[in-house]
Amino acid sequence: MRTHLPYKKTRKTVGASIVAIGLSAALCLPGCSTSDATSADTASVSGSSVSSDTTTASSDVVSAADIAGMDFEYTDRDQDSTYDEASATHVALSQSGSTVEGSGAVVDGSTVTITDEGTYIVSGELTDGQLVVETDDTVKVQIVFDGVTIHNEDGPAVYIKQTDKCFITLADGSKNTLTDGAEYVLEDDSDEPYATLFSREDLTINGSGALSVTSSYRHAVCSKDDLVITGGTYTVDAVEDGLRGRDCVKILDGTFSVVAGGDCIKSNKGTDEVRGFVSIDGGTFNLVAGDDGIQAVTYLRVTGGTVVIDAADDAMHSDLDALISGGDITINAGDDAVHAETSLAIDGGMIDIQSCYEGYEAEKLYINGGDTHIVASDDAINAAAAETPADKAAAEASSTSASDSAADGAATAEDPDAAGGEPPTGEGATTDGAAIADGEMPSGPDGADVATGEVPAMPEDGTAPTGEAPTGGMGPGGGSFGGSNEESSERMQNGGMPDNAFAEGGATMGDENCLIQITGGYTVLEADGDAVDSNGYVEITGGVLLVSGPTSGGDGAFDYDLSATITGGTVLMVGSTGMAQNFTSGEQPFSFNTISGSANQSVAITDEEGNVLVSYTPTKQFGMVLASSPAFEEGGTYQLVVGGAVSGANADGYTDAGAVSGGIATEITASTTATGGMGGLGRGGGGMPAGQGGDVQRGMR
Known part of the structure; x- marks a missing residue:
């Protein structure tokens, strides 16, 4: 396998229509009725029932995605890898001259084009050529790979331009290889094609043979509609994404070894509330990702299979909702192990998160079943407010404005004389993110250095450092500093508490949309x-x-x-x-x-x-x-x-x-x-002066 450079891209952005769905979804707070939550979907898979996509009656998930409208089923033909060899058209690939026995396919130099409905058994090798499917858009085509090797130096090895649906069957015992070059000749006014196996139409891959796909240009296997896989053995090495279905990726079975500079498995359609999902219902996966292991725009769903993920970023990520209801999952992640912006439900499965920054993260996190082990360098499970594109745009605008101001000569802590001014002092001025009141740096809790976010080490006996426990009533048994990462920088700029912590009517810190429910x-x-960290309840x-x-x-x-x-x-x-x-x-x-x-x-x-x-x-x-x-x-x-x-x-x-x-x-x-410990700020609250409270954290959610 090649050593991939880290792949950088703009990602994790939800399309406008999906955002509208998420913002309009009813949010269920503690004590409210959940009877109107999405009902369970049950898809027939090989005669068995796939796990439900909502939680038990005691905890119905309120979802932003239109899960009820999504199609998680596998058709009979998706799973049928049989074919009639006698009636099929046989294509023998050869760089010196490919041959066709039967109708529906034509040869033009090193390109073989399938032009009509039917079954095509393909074998042989093209050292620099292409297999193309271009038929009427109302017909279906089955291509049987039976010992195929295709390399195309300037485009896809297999290009499905037009048909209703294409089925690629991996013949029993066959070994098939697709590779490409590092530069493509693109179509006029287009960035297409962009994958070694590239389909503009629905693509299903089935059978029991083996397929190796290497991309030197961008993606390895990509469908601009549905990508469905129900069997086979796959070795995928991709510069960017490994297995990518724009409308969805559904995998019922198979053995997968995927190394990707970007995401290993991805669905990216963000303009349709019932698409842009990934469903893993079975199979064996070894995924090594330069970005996310599995990434979905609307919904990420794992109901079975054995999944091992080593990801530089999130192991599993959904811009809206996610469900794990089965499977044996092992994760090592550079960032979150499983991240969903709006809701994440754990209904079953064996989940072993051996290393990560944060384990489970969502605005609403439901743990209803399963066996979970998480080792986290930050929070193990975290309920944090969802980030919408509007939030991101505002943050970017604020950052741009700040940069412009600095460029125009505004005084900054790093260069206070940039505009001929004095170093900033007084209320609201900041140095390294810490508030200065009358020119003095406030102390954080436990003697923490607020400017750096450092806190003193815990004594060997595990007891609190002297003076760290506050006095005064902020909840049962004492006070609370909260613990959300989102507010950390704001808290540090206010001596440990956000600006609105003592708004009229009592403390208001916290987000009522955030929930961890077990x-x-x-x-x-x-x-x-923090092991269990909720910005709300x-x-x-x-x-x-x-x-x-x-x-x-x-x-x-x-x-x-x-x-x-x-x-x-x-x-x-x-x-x-x-x-x-x-x-x-x-x-x-x-x-x-x-x-x-x-x-x-x-x-x-x-x-x-x-x-x-x-x-x-x-x-x-x-x-x-x-x-x-x-x-x-x-x-x-x-x-x-x-x-x-x-x-x-x-x-x-x-x-x-x-x-x-x-x-x-x-x-x-x-x-x-409650006696002992500290309660929350939002219920039965009170207050303490700025500087006494505040959970000095890492400036992240």
Whole structure:
């Protein structure tokens, strides 16, 4: 394989019509009815039922994309790789002169053109030539690759110009290879064609043979309509994108090894609410991407298959909604592991995110099932406000305006004398993003350097640095600094709080559109930043959530801006105390405690008889423990044991049964009323002076 240079492009922009859909979609906040959410779609795939595209009745996803209108089905012909060899037209490729036995195809030098409906069995080699399909747009064509090798130095090896739909069948046991040159001769007033296997029409590839596609110009396999794959073995090496379907990409089965300088699998139509989606329903994938592993404009859907992704940017990205309801997925990502701008639902599957910047990110994140493990260098799961093109345009305009002002000689912190002025001082002036009040730099929480965003290291015992816990009532048990990355730069410019934090009527920080809702599943999070981070609400009603949070004083295992409630499920979070938050309330009792432990020491909570109710072995040192269990009773007392040997625990140290021996035990109390920790700013809030609060973070969501 070639070593690809990083591929740069303008991306992640939603088309105007899709934005309108997203903005007009009803947003469901805690307490509102979700009965009108999109109903589940069930597509017949090889006689079986594909998983639903919405969550369980307890948590219906409110989607921006028109999921109900999307076609996730595979037709019988998509899956039918049979053909009648006797009645088919046979094409033997040869650089010295290709031959045709039968009707419907013509040879012109090194170009073979299929001109009529039918089945064509193609074999042989063109060292510099092309196979073209150009028929009436009402007919269908089946091409059987049975030992095909085609290289075209200045264009696609296979060019499907016009037909109703083209089926390429990979003959059993066959090996087929398509390659191109680094420069194309383009059509007049067009950027087309732009892929080694390029189709302007719907394209289905099936069969059990092998296909190798290498692109030296741009994309490897590209359809400007639907790209459907139901079988075969694929080796793809692309300068830009590997497998690309403008209207959609649907994959039922096959074995795929894709190395791409851009995205490995992509659908990019952003002008139709029922197109621009990617659906992975089966197959085995090894994807290495210079950009995103899998990228969709409207909807990214994984219901099955074995998927391994190593991506320089996001492993899976959707400009609107995404669903994982099945499959065995392993991810290493330079940025987000799974990112959806509006909603992301995890309904099933085995998801192992071994490394990433952030794990799951969406405006609304629903975890209803599945087995998730996330190791993140920043936030493990994050609910952050969706970015629309209008937001991006405004940001770009602001950036351009700022650049123009600086170019015109306006005074800046870097060059205060640019316009003959004085260094900026006073309220609102900034130096490296930090507010200066009367010429003095304010201190951040825990003695953090607000100008640089640095926070002091956590002591070895996992306890909070001296003076870091605020006083005053901002919520149950104390105050909250929130934890959203979006507001971080704004907070730093205001001594730790955004401008509107103390607007008339109380604190307003936080976004009511943002929600993390956990109704089921088994979720294990390890984060260097915030493990569970919502710019709005958190609701937990079921499932198992285990968290090994950060060791830094400026992050927390649990971080939300408005409220966090629990009515069911099993939770055990450990992390640093600097920004530690508790639940605000719940129907199920919970317990927050400042108890320290070292990395790889077990944490177990037992009842009075010594039965383990929940246990976990965190990978980091900690200074706090937040727990809740269906077995907790209001006002009940329990033993929290650190460092004991827990019988029957799994590889994560988790069990909700068995016993613990040894360790250091502390009596704790569970209640539905918060004591200890900090609550959210938006509910039961209050305020603190600028400079006392603020989660100093990394300036990103």
